[in-house]
Structure formats: C-alpha cells, structure tokens
Amino acid sequence: MATIKDVAKEAGVATGTVSRYLNGIELKKENRVKVEAAIEKLNFKINTIARCLKINRTNTIGIVIPDFTDIYSTTIVRSMEQKLYEYGYNIFVCDSWGSLEMERDKVEILVQKLVDGLIIYPCSDDISHLSRARENGLPVVTIDMAVKDFECDQVLSDNINATYKAVEWLIANNHKRIGIINGQVHRFTSGERLRGYQRAHEDYSLKIDRLLVKNSGYGETSGYESLIELMKLKDPPTAVLACNYYTTVGSVKAINQLGIKVPEELSLIGFDDLGLSEVVKPALTVITQPMEEIGRTAAELILSRINGDYHDFPTVVRLKTGFILRESARRY
Amino acid sequence: MATIKDVAKEAGVATGTVSRYLNGIELKKENRVKVEAAIEKLNFKINTIARCLKINRTNTIGIVIPDFTDIYSTTIVRSMEQKLYEYGYNIFVCDSWGSLEMERDKVEILVQKLVDGLIIYPCSDDISHLSRARENGLPVVTIDMAVKDFECDQVLSDNINATYKAVEWLIANNHKRIGIINGQVHRFTSGERLRGYQRAHEDYSLKIDRLLVKNSGYGETSGYESLIELMKLKDPPTAVLACNYYTTVGSVKAINQLGIKVPEELSLIGFDDLGLSEVVKPALTVITQPMEEIGRTAAELILSRINGDYHDFPTVVRLKTGFILRESARRY
DNA sequence: TTGTACGCGTTATCAC
DNA sequence: GTGATAACGCGTACAA
Numbered sequence: 001m002a003t004i005k006d007v008a009k010e011a012g013v014a015t016g017t018v019s020r021y022l023n024g025i026e027l028k029k030e031n032r033v034k035v036e037a038a039i040e041k042l043n044f045k046i047n048t049i050a051r052c053l054k055i056n057r058t059n060t061i062g063i064v065i066p067d068f069t070d071i072y073s074t075t076i077v078r079s080m081e082q083k084l085y086e087y088g089y090n091i092f093v094c095d096s097w098g099s100l101e102m103e104r105d106k107v108e109i110l111v112q113k114l115v116d117g118l119i120i121y122p123c124s125d126d127i128s129h130l131s132r133a134r135e136n137g138l139p140v141v142t143i144d145m146a147v148k149d150f151e152c153d154q155v156l157s158d159n160i161n162a163t164y165k166a167v168e169w170l171i172a173n174n175h176k177r178i179g180i181i182n183g184q185v186h187r188f189t190s191g192e193r194l195r196g197y198q199r200a201h202e203d204y205s206l207k208i209d210r211l212l213v214k215n216s217g218y219g220e221t222s223g224y225e226s227l228i229e230l231m232k233l234k235d236p237p238t239a240v241l242a243c244n245y246y247t248t249v250g251s252v253k254a255i256n257q258l259g260i261k262v263p264e265e266l267s268l269i270g271f272d273d274l275g276l277s278e279v280v281k282p283a284l285t286v287i288t289q290p291m292e293e294i295g296r297t298a299a300e301l302i303l304s305r306i307n308g309d310y311h312d313f314p315t316v317v318r319l320k321t322g323f324i325l326r327e328s329a330r331r332y
Numbered sequence: 333m334a335t336i337k338d339v340a341k342e343a344g345v346a347t348g349t350v351s352r353y354l355n356g357i358e359l360k361k362e363n364r365v366k367v368e369a370a371i372e373k374l375n376f377k378i379n380t381i382a383r384c385l386k387i388n389r390t391n392t393i394g395i396v397i398p399d400f401t402d403i404y405s406t407t408i409v410r411s412m413e414q415k416l417y418e419y420g421y422n423i424f425v426c427d428s429w430g431s432l433e434m435e436r437d438k439v440e441i442l443v444q445k446l447v448d449g450l451i452i453y454p455c456s457d458d459i460s461h462l463s464r465a466r467e468n469g470l471p472v473v474t475i476d477m478a479v480k481d482f483e484c485d486q487v488l489s490d491n492i493n494a495t496y497k498a499v500e501w502l503i504a505n506n507h508k509r510i511g512i513i514n515g516q517v518h519r520f521t522s523g524e525r526l527r528g529y530q531r532a533h534e535d536y537s538l539k540i541d542r543l544l545v546k547n548s549g550y551g552e553t554s555g556y557e558s559l560i561e562l563m564k565l566k567d568p569p570t571a572v573l574a575c576n577y578y579t580t581v582g583s584v585k586a587i588n589q590l591g592i593k594v595p596e597e598l599s600l601i602g603f604d605d606l607g608l609s610e611v612v613k614p615a616l617t618v619i620t621q622p623m624e625e626i627g628r629t630a631a632e633l634i635l636s637r638i639n640g641d642y643h644d645f646p647t648v649v650r651l652k653t654g655f656i657l658r659e660s661a662r663r664y
Numbered sequence: 665t666t667g668t669a670c671g672c673g674t675t676a677t678c679a680c
Numbered sequence: 681g682t683g684a685t686a687a688c689g690c691g692t693a694c695a696a
Binding site for chain 2: 672673674675676677
C-alpha cells in the first residue's frame with residue numbers, strides 16, 4: 001500500500017506538499033499535476049487510521065441498539081445515518097443482543113475505537129458504563145430511555161400521552177375493560193406507557209382491573225401469550241392495547257389462532273406503523289412513534305456536542321406520537 | 333487520556349514492559365504489580381487506533397447491505413456478527429441505500445478505515461469497485477449475488493431450485509396458470525428465480541404465458557401493483573409466487589384490498605419466513621432461505637481468508653432453500 | 665509556496 | 681525478563 005511518502009518521492013516533492021494537496025490546499029500547478037499523477041500511478045489511498053491517530057478524531061459515531069433485526073431500531077438508525085452522512089460522519093453500529101454485559105462490551109469497543117460520539121438505545125436502565133465513556137470527553141445521546149443519575153442528552157417519545165390518547169379513545173367509545181400488553185415493569189418505556197393507561201382511567205373515573213395488565217415483556221412471544229391469557233379470563237377485555245411492535249405482532253398471531261373476530265369481538269390497538277399494519281386484516285389501528293424524527297434529532301444533538309455547542313446541555317427532547325385509526329378498533 | 337508512556341513512567345518501567353503486560357506476556361511479579369497499579373491509577377485504556385496503525389489490522393470486518401431496515405439483510409448480519417464476535421472481530425455495517433454510487437462510497441470508506449475484510453450484499457451486478465478493494469489485499473465475500481469477472485468468495489441461496497420446487501408443487505396440485513412476481517430482470521437473484529420457474533414449466537411441458545410474469549422490482553409497492561395487474565387479467569392466475577419478502581408483503585396487501593379469498597380463489601406462495609408469515613390469515617406458504625447459515629458461512633469464509641487460508645479460493649457456496657406448506661396454497 | 669523535522673501511542677527488535 | 685529505540689503513516693509546525 002502506497003504511503004504519502006511514496007507519493008512524495010514519486011512526484012519529487014515533499015510529503016508536506018502532498019499532505020496539503022490532500023487537504024484541499026492549492027499548490028503550484030506544476031506540483032499539483034505531478035502529485036496527482038503520482039497518486040494515480042501508485043493508486044494511493046489515504047490511511048485513515050494514521051490520520052485519526054494524528055488528529056484524534058475519527059468522524060465516526062458509534063451507535064448501539066439492542067437488536068439488528070428490530071425494525072423500530074433500524075428505522076431510527078437509518079434516519080441517523082442519513083443526517084450524519086450529510087455532515088461527513090460515518091456510523092459504527094453495534095448490536096447489544098439485549099444484554100447489559102454485551103452492551104458494556106460494545107460501548108467499550110466503541111470508546112476504544114475512538115468514535116467521536118455515542119448514541120445508545122440502552123437495553124436496561126443501568127447505564128453506569130456510559131459515565132466512563134463521557135469521562136473521555138465523548139458526547140453521549142440516549143434514545144428511547146430517560147436516564148437518571150447521569151447527565152446526557154436524551155431523545156424520547158411522549159410515551160405517556162401516546163397510550164393515554166389511545167385509551168382515551170377507547171373509553172370514549174364505550175370500552176370499559178381494556179387490556180394492556182406491555183413490556184417488563186422495570187423498563188422505562190413500559191413504565192411510561194402504563195402510566196398513560198392509568199392516567200386515562202383515572203381521568204375518566206374508571207377502575208383498573210389488575211388482571212387486564214400484562215407486562216411479561218416486549219417480545220413477540222410475550223404478546224402472543226399475554227393475549228391468550230387475557231382472552232381466557234372469565235371477564236375478558238373488549239379492547240386490547242399492545243405497547244410495542246412485537247407484542248402487536250404476537251397479539252395478531254394469537255387472535256388469528258384463537259379465531260377471534262376483530263373488531264367485532266375485540267378491538268385491537270397496536271404500536272408503531274411498521275409493515276404489518278396494513279397487511280393484516282382488518283387493518284390495524286396504531287399508535288405511531290416519529291422514528292425518523294427521533295433519529296434525526298439524536299444525530300443533530302450529537303453533532304452539536306461534537307462541535308462544542310453545549311449551550312442547551314443536557315437536553316431532553318420529547319417527541320409527540322400519533323394515532324392512526326383504522327379498522328381494528330371500533331365502538332363497543 | 334493516559335498513554336502507555338504515562339503508565340511506564342508511573343510504574344517506573346519501560347514502555348515495552350507495559351506493552352508486554354498488555355499483551356498477556358508474563359513479567360516479574362514486582363513489575364506486574366507496579367504496572368497494574370499504574371494502569372488502575374491513571375484509568376489507562378489502550379488506544380486502539382495507535383495499535384491498529386502499528387499492527388496494520390483492525391479486527392474489524394466491513395459489511396455493506398442495501399438497507400438497514402431490510403429484515404432479510406439484518407437477520408444475516410446478525411448471524412455474521414455472532415460468528416465474528418466469537419473470533420474477536422467487530423463489524424462495521426454500512427447501508428448503501430440501494431444505490432450503486434453510495435455502495436461505492438461506502439466500500440471506499442471501509443477500505444480507508446482499514447477493515448480486515450469486506451462482506452457485501454451488492455445492490456446491482458456492477459461490482460467493479462470491489463476489485464480495487466481486493467488490490468489492497470482485502471478479502472471480499474459477496475452475499476446473494478453471483479459475480480462474474482471478479483474472483484471472490486460467494487454465498488448464495490439455491491434460487492433456481494427454490495422457485496422450481498414451489499412451482500413444481502403448484503403444478504402437481506393442478507395449477508396451470510401460475511403468476512410470478514419477481515425483481516427486475518437485471519438482478520441476479522431475479523434471473524435465477526425466474527429460471528426455476530421456467531424450468532419447472534419446461535419439465536412438465538407447461539407453456540408460460542408471458543402476461544403472468546411480472547418483474548417490476550423487489551419492493552413492496554411492486555408486489556402490490558403486480559398482484560393487482562395479475563388479477564385484472566382476462567384469464568388471471570390460479571396461483572401466484574412472490575419472489576422475495578417485500579413483494580410477498582405487497583401481494584398480501586393487494587389481496588386484502590381486493591377482497592380475494594386465499595386459498596379458495598388464489599393460492600399464494602411467499603418468500604422468506606419473516607414475521608409476516610404466521611401473522612396474516614391464512615398462514616402463508618413460503619419458500620425459505622437459510623439466513624443464519626448464509627451469515628455464518630460468509631463469516632467463516634472471510635475469517636479463513638484473513639488467516640491466509642486460500643486453499644479453496646474462490647469458493648461459491650450454494651445453500652439449500654426450504655419450503656413450508658401452510659394454508660395459503662392448496663390444490664386447484 | 666515548499667521542504668524538514670517531529671509528534672501521535674503502540675509494537676517489535678535489538679542488546680543487556 | 682527488561683530497557684531503549686526504531687518503526688507505523690500521517691499532520692503540522694517552522695524554517696527556508
């Protein structure tokens with residue numbers, strides 16, 4: 001692999017001259033031509049590693065998500081990448097496999113690879129490993145998770161009002177027994193989404209039957225099993241709210257298997273308008289999160305911090321969710 | 333940020349000694365204790381960039397896929413990551429946005445970041461940019477794409493027999509007008525999948541009606557529109573084969589919208605057993621690709637090449653596909 | 665404008 | 681074993 005020295009020798013100039021050429025500084029035409037010829041001839045490529053070592057920047061943002069195959073995460077990542085690429089940054093995406101240990105490991109790897117910033121979708125509310133990252137002067141932005149005991153920028157959906165609006169709609173449409181299929185209690189978004197469910201009940205003086213509250217996890221299997229359990233109750237719900245995309249998928253699976261008619265026998269409200277929604281029959285009513293906006297916002301925040309703009313640090317951005325009424329929910 | 337020199341000074345030893353300690357070489361107990369104390373005290377972290385510059389390896393594999401949100405791709409990536417991580421390699425995943433120009437750009441970035449190998453899911457059959465990567469001694473493995481005019485390892489599904497088996501099943505079950513919704517003709521997998529369709533027709537002396545062959549693209553919209561066009565024909569098909577996951581999704585959408593009864597009025601065979609298959613009603617009959625195996629195989633190949641094992645170079649691995657019979661296809 | 669010398673943090677190679 | 685020192689490839693002063 002040809003180095004900058006080889007190019008300099010070939011062109012008969014000094015290495016500094018080549019370096020300046022590479023950095024877009026104008027040189028004497030004569031030299032420029034020679035340098036260009038040498039680069040072409042030797043098929044020279046700049047060695048990014050050496051450059052990074054020198055300037056102590058990599059123009060790379062590390063991103064950690066719990067699962068590469070989770071379309072909610074990847075949709076956000078895609079939007080981040082678009083924004084960051086625009087500003088000359090690349091992304092280094094890691095998968096924590098939903099494990100805290102792995103997450104720590106990946107963060108460590110990213111820090112050692114000298115990324116210029118870290119955007120993380122934590123898989124738990126233990127983010128003690130992030131403080132070490134920040135000690136190295138690394139900006140950190142979290143997604144989908146409010147973090148205590150650690151100052152950093154955060155981008156969140158307005159989870160509380162998301163479920164509040166959905167439950168409110170159901171109550172307004174005469175539903176009184178509303179099931180909720182939620183993530184585990186210790187997860188941040190689960191807590192908020194449950195909170196919205198509770199608030200709507202409070203505000204309309206409706207009592208919550210604890211049997212209608214499921215929180216075994218955000219996975220497809222959890223959604224599937226929870227829905228079956230709900231419908232096996234002596235007094236089953238007339239409507240069910242699934243609190244993320246995969247519990248929605250699991251719920252639909254269970255509904256199909258049980259042969260339940262939607263919306264005649266059960267109203268279903270899902271989460272995130274991703275692929276499935278319009279494909280299943282009847283089309284799903286869903287709560288939507290602004291995924292592109294989440295990604296873009298996180299990208300913009302990290303870019304600000306990298307550029308030393310800390311005037312609004314730390315910022316917590318709450319993004320509004322939507323509600324798309326389709327056929328799977330109706331008046332009871 | 334503390335450097336190895338600081339540690340050496342703090343411990344009162346030479347930098348080489350610290351380096352040897354970091355690389356797991358045993359030192360005199362006395363020195364080991366001093367070095368460990370110094371590392372702890374200074375919160376020293378090894379500088380990966382500097383190390384890479386020296387040893388000329390990054391322990392990182394670059395991966396380029398057409399779309400972060402494409403679950404077929406990410407499932408494969410996940411399986412690659414699992415294997416590579418096991419061997420101490422990280423992955424650097426890039427999204428080509430389905431554009432050749434972007435793909436070139438991303439490959440260039442990866443080469444400059446000095447990844448140790450490149451696994452690529454090309455978005456077209458123009459892979460001229462890969463030869464440059466290989467000139468730098470970089471092993472290249474392609475996924476999902478047979479490549480001409482360029483020697484490299486390739487991991488492919490057995491596309492021809494995949495569609496052959498599906499069409500054969502349909503023919504054996506008395507279907508004579510079989511529609512196919514395929515990717516664009518210039519795409520490699522499309523060509524092969526069409527070939528399987530054709531061969532099955534040949535082998536059973538069935539003539540192909542050109543009107544039944546759609547090839548407007550692998551996207552959801554293409555699938556949606558193609559299915560509608562097929563069903564609008566004077567003599568519509570009795571069965572339709574969608575040739576990737578997204579055309580399958582689009583087809584299901586169209587079927588729901590048109591109110592077509594499956595399998596009574598139309599048999600549908602989809603591609604890839606991903607999420608959707610068991611959620612829609614009736615459950616989808618699908619051709620499956622061994623995604624985990626594709627990822628694992630590609631990872632193993634690149635690891636071999638990195639370790640200098642070229643005894644079977646270049647290798648083309650053809651992996652067998654499966655066929656899951658569910659409710660969406662039946663005897664005509 | 666151009667050329668030179670040095671620094672970045674680590675590893676490898678010598679002598680000791 | 682250990683210590684000193686020369687690489688690795690690039691950027692950047694500073695002097696010419």
